[in-house]
């Protein structure tokens with residue numbers, strides 16, 4: 001008898017940032033993951049190090065930020081620009097915030113910590129769900145052959161210690177192999193180079209003894225002797241990036257390298273008149289980089305790729321790991337929604353369309369940034385060099401929003417509402433309730449604006465946008481508006497919303513736990529009714545004025561997710577209800593009249609659609625039309641996904657038990 005082939009929900013290749021975060025998300029939601037990496041040990045030093053403001057928010061939402069910050073990363077708040085000065089010296093010509101105040105970021109800095117420590121936090125998290133990374137192991141073959149329709153992908157993995165190759169079957173294969181990818185090669189997916197120019201970079205992490213005043217800041221230094229980028233790091237360390245070669249050099253050699261001593265000597269010359277001696281070098285690497293973008297992120301919606309497999313660029317803007325993280329979460333929640341029976345398979349198309357467009361923007365920016373850095377690299381002085389330096393600074397400033405991660409705006413699609421493209425057959429009376437993205441801060445595809453509110457149950461000041469964790473659910477942020485009093489029986493808008501959402505057949509009630517009456521969801525603040533929807537209610541009132549028992553039925557189940565909009569914000573100083581104003585529900589951010597709305601936020605924190613509250617069924621009708629674009633029709637029986645033989649694992653209900661949790665309850 002042929003040996004039984006082991007089956008998995010997802011096989012993940014590569015334990016870098018993208019692979020690890022895919023595994024973390026899906027393991028938490030109860031999926032069975034086979035995860036391998038070809039290196040015998042996790043990253044010990046070096047490689048990527050910059051965590052951008054938006055990624056910090058995401059990590060906070062995932063419950064991982066605190067563990068990363070416990071390593072005490074350097075925090076970059078400002079960038080200093082240094083340029084050549086007479087006598088072969090350098091002079092600071094300006095500074096600029098790394099995340100300027102016009103970007104409404106909760107954490108307006110870049111945290112710098114080596115990739116290995118960040119990976120360690122995720123590896124520890126995986127251990128909690130019993131997912132382990134097999135090392136050293138590699139992939140030697142894969143095909144989507146449908147030999148088992150429930151596990152259509154066949155994968156051969158070879159343990160590099162024992163040389164034993166084992167065949168597995170999976171629902172999906174995810175390649176997070178980094179820039180050199182076996183999977184991408186086998187699929188014959190082309191990498192298009194944005195620019196034929198490629199670069200060789202030297203990167204050195206260590207402890208510097210110097211009197212250079214900005215050694216704890218991020219700096220770009222252009223001097224007569226060349227250019228360097230300085231990045232502060234944890235434990236008094238500094239990273240220096242130095243461009244060793246560019247294909248625009250007349251004698252370009254992609255294999256050109258430089259020794260540690262050569263880079264140190266070059267740095268000493270560039271830092272003049274400041275001293276520059278090394279107490280310790282922790283990591284040094286020379287690596288060639290081209291600006292490449294994969295044509296496809298998947299061919300069959302079974303084998304997917306993400307992270308550096310799909311996009312490579314220079315390290316200067318600190319984007320590689322960040323882009324990888326956002327690829328991972330975008331992939332994970334969509335797979336979860338398909339496999340748990342919520343959404344149709346067609347949603348998987350949006351992984352490539354959304355994430356490839358972001359990578360394309362990144363490459364455009366990086367292309368210009370790298371070219372200008374190279375121009376200023378030559379050590380030239382004079383008017384032309386000054387112009388190039390200025391252009392470099394201008395480009396940096398103009399792209400702060402994008403590099404912080406807040407500039408990402410997913411284009412209209414089934415998830416991101418657009419008045420022109422979405423829901424064409426919706427009656428205009430209902431469509432008019434959908435908040436127009438031109439006038440409002442609620443722009444579908446962008447990140448939900450942040451705000452502070454007071455949690456009613458415990459009077460704590462909390463970050464509203466982070467209250468619902470990354471639990472795979474759509475988040476329905478309900479803003480009560482100023483016409484709905486918190487007093488008993490005086491909230492017709494909220495009553496109507498509650499009644500219509502709980503009505504049999506609504507999108508909300510169709511996906512409720514089937515044996516709701518037998519479930520003890522008293523302590524489940526996020527998913528008391530359904531694994532796919534979480535609700536948070538913000539009311540225009542002082543906290544002591546709100547009694548949870550007086551709220552309509554729906555909100556009583558979310559007792560820990562009811563908030564008072566009673567805190568001021570310097571960004572909307574004239575608004576009585578700052579949280580409503582920050583999402584544009586108070587005209588001109590002034591006065592006391594706030595509109596009520598349901599703001600639907602995707603599991604990854606990007607805005608989906610916002611609909612005004614009405615006293616009738618229209619609000620829920622508009623939401624119904626939105627969700628009907630991708631929800632599976634008919635009653636959800638908790639088993640209607642393709643995962644009939646779902647692997648049940650212990651999951652953390654605080655993070656939304658996800659499919660396995662729900663199935664275990666059915």
Ligand SMILES: Cc1cc2nc3c(=O)[nH]c(=O)nc-3n(C[C@H](O)[C@H](O)[C@H](O)COP(=O)(O)OP(=O)(O)OC[C@H]3O[C@@H](n4cnc5c(N)ncnc54)[C@H](O)[C@@H]3O)c2cc1C
Nearest residue numbers: 014015016017018037038047048138177178307308315320
């Ligand atoms: C040497 C080096 C230096 C770098 N330096 C910097 C830097 O200074 N600054 C910066 O911003 N970025 C740097 N990067 C890039 C940065 O590390 C990536 O952008 C980021 O880590 C992207 O994450 P990822 O998960 O997509 O890929 P990676 O972090 O590259 O992870 C891929 C993982 O997959 C494993 N793997 C590959 N092929 C297979 C296979 N067939 N089977 C099993 N496992 C496989 C690899 O060993 C690796 O662990 C560097 C990359 C490298 C390789």
